[in-house]
Amino acid sequence: LARGGAEADLAGLHVVVTAGGTREPIDPVRFIGNRSSGKQGYALAATAAARGARVTLVAANTALPDPAGADVVRVSTTAELRAAVRAAAADADAVVMAAAVADFRPAEPAEAKIKKADDSSAPEIRLVQNPHILRELGHARLRSGQTVVGFAAETGDAHGTWLEHGRAKLAKYGVDLLIVNEVGTDLTFGADHSAAVVIGADGSEEPVPDGPKGRLADVIWDRVLKVRSRTD
Numbered sequence: 001l002a003r004g005g006a007e008a009d010l011a012g013l014h015v016v017v018t019a020g021g022t023r024e025p026i027d028p029v030r031f032i033g034n035r036s037s038g039k040q041g042y043a044l045a046a047t048a049a050a051r052g053a054r055v056t057l058v059a060a061n062t063a064l065p066d067p068a069g070a071d072v073v074r075v076s077t078t079a080e081l082r083a084a085v086r087a088a089a090a091d092a093d094a095v096v097m098a099a100a101v102a103d104f105r106p107a108e109p110a111e112a113k114i115k116k117a118d119d120s121s122a123p124e125i126r127l128v129q130n131p132h133i134l135r136e137l138g139h140a141r142l143r144s145g146q147t148v149v150g151f152a153a154e155t156g157d158a159h160g161t162w163l164e165h166g167r168a169k170l171a172k173y174g175v176d177l178l179i180v181n182e183v184g185t186d187l188t189f190g191a192d193h194s195a196a197v198v199i200g201a202d203g204s205e206e207p208v209p210d211g212p213k214g215r216l217a218d219v220i221w222d223r224v225l226k227v228r229s230r231t232d
């Protein structure tokens with residue numbers, strides 16, 4: 001699908017995109033984090049703005065230039081990301097969760113920096129599970145007719161192929177579209193390109209060959225429009 005850049009097929013839509021990776025404090029100077037660069041989320045925000053959408057980009061710990069035409073809300077923890085997404089999603093036509101959200105956080109972050117003891121001992125950090133933002137959005141639909149899109153990095157194992165795991169996740173979270181990357185075949189973290197399969201709640205499966213993250217972003221917005229044309 002060739003795009004001249006003049007097409008404003010997302011005009012009139014408010015879309016919310018999350019990008020980057022959340023960080024969970026251990027103490028005031030340390031955190032549990034992940035390697036997400038935020039490039040896919042930024043590509044989604046830039047592409048949507050170029051196609052005429054009003055874009056809210058919720059960015060967690062990214063070091064990338066603001067995409068042209070997007071309102072950027074900066075967050076760090078999963079709790080902050082959740083609050084920002086839910087606030088923006090209240091009047092959003094589509095929400096795309098491209099951020100890598102920490103599954104766990106320290107149960108009781110220390111208020112002062114943790115000092116090491118003189119013996120060789122180390123503290124134990126108890127973790128608790130974070131709320132699952134995508135599952136909440138998929139099942140609650142904060143605005144009627146809202147399209148909800150998630151990402152999943154999967155590997156095959158004894159219980160099924162990576163694509164089967166992706167299908168199970170799409171159903172479990174009640175989302176319209178899930179962008180599934182097979183991990184282990186290539187390193188998508190920090191890369192400018194990515195291959196994926198876009199799976200839909202309607203049973204569709206669209207492989208997107210390895211290419212720039214901006215091209216995958218265009219495919220995702222095309223699919224969002226298709227979902228909306230069925231439900232409007």
Ligand code: CTP
Nearest residue numbers: 097098099101130131132133134150151152153
């Ligand atoms: N996600 C979320 N809230 C969480 C964890 C993940 O909203 N607490 C979202 C991510 O933004 C992504 C999707 O859920 O869109 C899938 O994330 P992923 O880590 O691949 O899967 P999980 O659902 O966390 O399952 P697991 O890591 O156990 O495979």
Ligand code: CA
Nearest residue numbers: 100101102103
């Ligand atoms: Ca996870």
